Amino acid sequence: MTQGHPPAAGWPPPGNADPRYGAAPPPGQPTPWGPPPPAPKSRRGLWIGLAAGALALALCAGTAVGVGLGLRGDDEDGPAPKAAAGANGVTVTDAELAALLDRHSKALAAKDLDGYLAAFDPDRKDLIAGQTQLFRNLMKLPLSVARYEMLEKQGRVSDAFGQGVTFQLDVSFVHQLDGFDLAPVAEWYRWTIVRAGKDAPIRVVAVTGASAGGNGDSKTVYYPGPWDKWRDIHVERTAYALIITDAARADLAVRYALAVDRSVTDSLAVWRANAPPEPMTDKFVVTFAAGKDEMTSLYRIGTEKATEAGYSVGMVAAERKNGKATIGGTRIVVDTTDRYFTRSGGDNDARMVLRHEMAHSLMTLRTDLTAVDEFSKLDEWVVEGFAEYIAFSGRPLTASARTAPSLQLVRNGWNGKLPGNSDWDNPGMLTFHYWLGHTAMTHLADKHGEPKLFRFVEAVYAGTPTDRAARDVLGVSLDDFQAGWADYVRAQAG
Structure with missing residues (x-):
């Protein structure tokens, strides 16, 4: 199983950023125990813990989530934008981008689909369809915080000759699942922005995940979430968990809901019986994947195909606390088709996988991220x-x-x-x-x-x-x- 955190340029990416916390290979041999399978490329066995990697990314090079990233596009006070301000010039200012994101955030909060779609090019039908699906999925989540913030821009934001501009804007979706996250966390998107002429509106013409940078096992920063990946999500809320799955497999969320809750109570019973400090949470976000392709592309885009039965991702908080980075929450992902989840036909094996990941999550939440160097070892x-x-x-x-x-x-x-x-x-x-x-x-x-x-x-x-x-x-x-x-x-x- 696995344990993980969010990335920032220069470090390995979320969940798998640090090689020690990369995507986990499967348990060496299935039951019955035959010869070992071909060597998986990633380091960790059955269920590791993704947390440390993403954390590292978020802490590196002054580009931590919530710290405010430098903009690599043209300086809006520099000579190029000033020239573009002439009769034929085209420019996009930081103030305009901030206002765009503010309107987008307010539309989401108001459950205003038309307002939410206003940022996107109406002629891009696939884009509009995808963002409509995302909006409807987000409406199913218990979001106590949901806003979009500017990270950095790449490319030319000004043209003095009226040719129009196209550039990329990295956007942080800061969000908190009410009752599950200790603090807001962030998923990073990359928007392609176009202004065709001086008086043309600013339009988003493409959306994908922002690059994590570095040499880690994920190409993105907590992207895609289940809400991005699946056309329609099902959200099953239990006493101790928020279970998210593809709506086409909603029956699995219902079927395993009791197993998830029992896994939480089992894990917490062991914890509390031994009088360590009280767990920081007794509620978990659990996402059900179907197969290794989905495992490779939930809260990450893996550089190698997943082989693990489950993993736990530690999400670095979007804002520092007393000047320190902290863990804002965790995400557990399990492969419901894996033999270690299904071999007995009952929920006992499922509970074993879930308890393993919950153990990672409980410890990840307690980790002092100022010890990141030691933590990575x-x-x-x-x-x-x-x-x-x-x-x-x-x-x-x-x-x-x-x-x-x-x-x-x-x-x-x-x-x-x-x-x-x-x-x-x-x-x-x-x-x-x-x-x-x-x-x-x-x-x-x-x-x-x-x-x-x-x-x-x-x-x-x-x-x-x-x-x-x-x-x-x-x-x-x-x-x-x-x-x-x-x-x-x-x-x-x-």
Whole structure:
């Protein structure tokens, strides 16, 4: 499974920006455990966590969401716009663009479709149809905040000879799902703007996702949302979740609603039983995808096809809090066609996948983003081991389908070491590494108690190096912990 954040130019993109938090490959082998499949290209196994990458993007190079980006188009006070202000000149000023976005925001708030469409070229029928569908989808969401803000423009905004101008404007859709997001978050669009002549109106002639930049695993910044991707969305609101799916598959949202709510209550029960600080939220946004193509293109456009069963995206807040970037909310996406979601025919496997992603989301919300450098180096065995521990909480280690093949690998000869982050690059061993992380958390809880397990994982997420977290929280060196855990693992193998 997976964990993720939003991007800004120069860093990897949302969810998959940091390679460690990229799209997750599948669980090494399906059940039954046969030979490993061809090596997936992305690093993480079954369900990672996308959060860190997008976060990195949002924090880099002074282009964080909510900080106000520089405009790369012509300076409206420079010589080109002044020349364009002549008798035949054409120009588009920042004030005009701000007014356009303000009208667009107000139309959305007023549920005024005609006003919302006024920004778009009426002759572009496909564009008008697409924006009409987007408007109707947005009307189905519990939006307490919804506004459009200017990020940056690219291209010539002025022409002194009256030839008209065409340029691109990156637009931030700042929004907050009421009761689910802790703070407003942002999705980035790229609008193509045209002014055909001096007295012509400003028209948007094309809309796509703004480029994330950098070398990450997503080409865009939280785009497309389900509201962009599907012609018609279905929104199922439960006591603990907002489930979003293609309206053509609304029956799945109804079918799995109870499983989603049970997954929330199961995860929170484990959390609260161990007296860590209260979770920052008990409600989650869950999107159902059908297949890996959809997994690759929800809240991101992946540079490689997804292979994971689910992922959790951490959304960086659109505005800083006390000068610091924070997580405003999370988005969980699961593939309802994946064998790990459907193999039993009931909802038990679905709940396992969901609990794993909720564990990522709960920890992501608590992450101190000032520790971004350390966060990008989190040990996989801690991140994924904790999520697996929560996924299987209350069930024996043998309940995991990873256990039997992993024990055989231990019997065949094993070095007794915790898997380092570079080890996760070996796709044929992902199942084993997930299991080793799971057993490390199980051993930690058995020896030191679940409250210390939570404190240890929180310390790591907060940027404390794992060896120091072991000393501070567990009272042992990481080497001593590893030695005791290796004995525990070998004992499981008989």
